[in-house]
Amino acid sequence: MLKNNARQLTYLEALREAMQQKMRADNDVYLIGEDIAEYGGAFGVTVGMLEEFGSERIRNTPISEEAIIGIAAGSAITGMRPIAEIMFSDFITIAMDQIANQAAKICYMFGGKARVPMVIRTAGGGGTGAAAQHSQSLEAIVAHIPGLKVVMPSCPYDAKGLLISSINDDNPVIFIEHKLLYKNKKYTNSVPEEMYEIPLGKGDIKKGGSDISIVATSYMVQKSLEAAEKLSLEKGIDCEVVDIRTLKPLDIDIILNSIKKTGKLICVEEAPVFGGFMGEVVAQVSEKGFDWLDAPIKRVAGRNCPVPYSLVLEQEMIPGVERIEKGILDLLG
Amino acid sequence: MSKKLYKDVNGYKIEDRFTGLSNDLKIEMLRKMYEIRHFENEAEQFIIRGMIHGTCHLYTGEEATAVGAICAIQSDDYITSTHRGHGHCIAKGADLNIMMAELLGKKTGYSKGKGGSMHIADVRSGNLGANGVVGGSIGIATGGALTCKMKKNGKIVVCFFGDGAANQGIFHSSINIASIWDLPVVYLCENNVYGMSTSVKEAFNIKRISDRKYAYGIEGLTIDGNDLIEVFNTISYFAGRCRTGKGPVLVESLTYRWSGHSKSDAQVYRTREEIKEWKERDPIKRYREILISRKIITEKDDSDLEKEVMNKIQKASEFARESPFPDPSEVEDDVYA
Numbered sequence: 001m002l003k004n005n006a007r008q009l010t011y012l013e014a015l016r017e018a019m020q021q022k023m024r025a026d027n028d029v030y031l032i033g034e035d036i037a038e039y040g041g042a043f044g045v046t047v048g049m050l051e052e053f054g055s056e057r058i059r060n061t062p063i064s065e066e067a068i069i070g071i072a073a074g075s076a077i078t079g080m081r082p083i084a085e086i087m088f089s090d091f092i093t094i095a096m097d098q099i100a101n102q103a104a105k106i107c108y109m110f111g112g113k114a115r116v117p118m119v120i121r122t123a124g125g126g127g128t129g130a131a132a133q134h135s136q137s138l139e140a141i142v143a144h145i146p147g148l149k150v151v152m153p154s155c156p157y158d159a160k161g162l163l164i165s166s167i168n169d170d171n172p173v174i175f176i177e178h179k180l181l182y183k184n185k186k187y188t189n190s191v192p193e194e195m196y197e198i199p200l201g202k203g204d205i206k207k208g209g210s211d212i213s214i215v216a217t218s219y220m221v222q223k224s225l226e227a228a229e230k231l232s233l234e235k236g237i238d239c240e241v242v243d244i245r246t247l248k249p250l251d252i253d254i255i256l257n258s259i260k261k262t263g264k265l266i267c268v269e270e271a272p273v274f275g276g277f278m279g280e281v282v283a284q285v286s287e288k289g290f291d292w293l294d295a296p297i298k299r300v301a302g303r304n305c306p307v308p309y310s311l312v313l314e315q316e317m318i319p320g321v322e323r324i325e326k327g328i329l330d331l332l333g
Numbered sequence: 334m335s336k337k338l339y340k341d342v343n344g345y346k347i348e349d350r351f352t353g354l355s356n357d358l359k360i361e362m363l364r365k366m367y368e369i370r371h372f373e374n375e376a377e378q379f380i381i382r383g384m385i386h387g388t389c390h391l392y393t394g395e396e397a398t399a400v401g402a403i404c405a406i407q408s409d410d411y412i413t414s415t416h417r418g419h420g421h422c423i424a425k426g427a428d429l430n431i432m433m434a435e436l437l438g439k440k441t442g443y444s445k446g447k448g449g450s451m452h453i454a455d456v457r458s459g460n461l462g463a464n465g466v467v468g469g470s471i472g473i474a475t476g477g478a479l480t481c482k483m484k485k486n487g488k489i490v491v492c493f494f495g496d497g498a499a500n501q502g503i504f505h506s507s508i509n510i511a512s513i514w515d516l517p518v519v520y521l522c523e524n525n526v527y528g529m530s531t532s533v534k535e536a537f538n539i540k541r542i543s544d545r546k547y548a549y550g551i552e553g554l555t556i557d558g559n560d561l562i563e564v565f566n567t568i569s570y571f572a573g574r575c576r577t578g579k580g581p582v583l584v585e586s587l588t589y590r591w592s593g594h595s596k597s598d599a600q601v602y603r604t605r606e607e608i609k610e611w612k613e614r615d616p617i618k619r620y621r622e623i624l625i626s627r628k629i630i631t632e633k634d635d636s637d638l639e640k641e642v643m644n645k646i647q648k649a650s651e652f653a654r655e656s657p658f659p660d661p662s663e664v665e666d667d668v669y670a
Contacts, residue, residue, distance in 0.1 A: 074461065
């Protein structure tokens with residue numbers, strides 16, 4: 001990670017800067033989505049972009065998720081590089097034919113003769129009291145579909161570099177942002193002013209350690225780091241935190257290398273545990289790294305229910321620092 | 334010189350652009366219709382002989398709509414197609430050998446055997462692809478038109494879809510956006526009377542699908558889709574309108590598919606009389622008779638042309654049959670660009 005720049009940005013500012021810089025550099029890049037113009041996006045990510053780029057390139061749409069993705073895909077095949085914003089990741093289900101049957105498969109169905117360079121930016125995750133239809137973590141659904149790439153940044157530095165790479169990629173990329181990271185000053189970090197890419201398919205060790213490997217995505221990386229810090233202070237346990245950053249392609253090597261060192265793996269994700277993406281991580285580790293494990297793998301993940309409304313219930317459904325800590329302590333015995 | 338009027342209908346003064354075309358072009362349109370007809374006949378033979386691994390939807394009987402519409406636009410304009418897409422693909426200029434090879438799942442096919450009949454695309458000729466999902470390409474066509482508008486390249490998109498697709502959500506949301514953004518798309522609804530087995534009478538409570546234009550504040554018309562000249566003149570008129578930035582249109586082309594929905598259709602939902610009636614309105618026969626009566630071709634020219642096309646189809650069939658299958662090792666190629 002580049003450390004020579006002291007400028008601190010929030011996650012949201014880093015995302016916006018990535019889009020602004022790409023749009024200044026490439027006229028084919030444009031934004032399409034709901035309430036992204038004057039309003040600046042439901043979470044404020046595109047604030048100010050209408051003023052700079054105008055309504056031709058900041059394309060505010062009616063509430064039509066299916067058409068947003070279909071139009072983005074059609075424009076991508078014919079030479080544009082759209083960034084489509086789907087306000088809440090829950091709403092990708094409305095556009096699922098266009099994502100799963102069209103955008104994802106066009107390259108393959110047409111024998112590699114068409115490309116679909118598009119990014120679908122969407123806000124995922126819970127913890128906001130928005131309940132069942134505005135809080136889901138649906139990454140496993142999209143990661144399962146061949147032809148899609150899936151990215152989930154956990155911090156501002158990664159958000160900018162991964163978004164630039166996603167825009168430059170010639171495939172449809174589902175870019176899932178976390179609502180609790182957008183404006184959170186606690187998670188700002190140093191973000192270079194210049195454009196830079198973080199390659200898709202490269203994980204990152206967010207904290208080195210020797211006792212146990214924690215593999216996590218998005219907001220759960222931050223929660224894992226907090227749990228690791230507490231356990232270090234309170235119990236002297238040295239956790240390694242591996243942020244996979246992109247689910248697809250998956251950097252399995254960074255996970256295997258970490259396990260070689262620690263011999264123990266705990267996977268943390270916000271989505272319901274049944275059929276969650278970490279099941280794939282666990283399967284690959286058991287196939288390729290079984291010999292290095294000296295304890296059963298553990299998953300700390302969302303409970304198998306929709307995200308509930310009431311704060312006490314929501315906190316029960318979504319893993320927090322305490323549950324991660326407890327998982328680690330259980331695993332270490 | 335003012336052009337002659339072809340039809341003044343619903344206030345649209347549609348010019349007769351057909352009459353002024355060269356004889357070569359007029360004959361080319363007949364050739365394209367024959368190519369589609371005989372391509373589909375050969376595909377049907379493949380189905381009967383069990384050579385199609387999967388399914389196949391034949392365009393027989395609807396030839397005038399694809400050929401009339403595609404000959405009315407520029408060669409670098411875009412189209413999007415449907416699961417019943419062979420006709421659009423041929424009319425847009427695809428290579429018959431490569432198409433036929435794709436139907437048989439061969440390595441030499443348009444998609445290297447990965448797409449088959451339902452996913453034929455010839456992106457180079459501006460065909461953005463057949464589509465296995467009913468209505469699936471309406472959004473893609475609209476996006477193609479957005480590219481045309483943003484790049485100011487003067488191109489337009491003709492979006493083919495069936496009556497069945499007109500009841501999908503993507504029809505509504507895409508046409509609405511095309512309308513508010515004035516995108517250059519001709520939404521061309523091929524009303525061939527059935528969405529698989531469901532008659533338009535059961536699926537719509539309006540007389541004309543083109544009447545849905547009022548819901549989007551756009552222009553449009555219903556035409557005889559088995560009359561090549563009517564399709565050509567109407568699409569020429571509306572394509573020209575799109576090209577001048579006046580936004581999308583919705584044209585309904587009334588036609589009929591002669592064969593079943595797919596290879597496994599027992600056709601219990603329609604009568605032989607109905608099929609017979611529509612076959613009497615054969616678009617090829619009607620057009621051929623016009624060309625002969627206007628002395629553009631003779632009976633002999635016509636039968637020579639048809640024989641020439643049949644020959645070409647036989648060669649395409651041979652090419653396809655003799656082509657190699659893809660190697661199993663290629664299965665994960667082209668998932669990503």
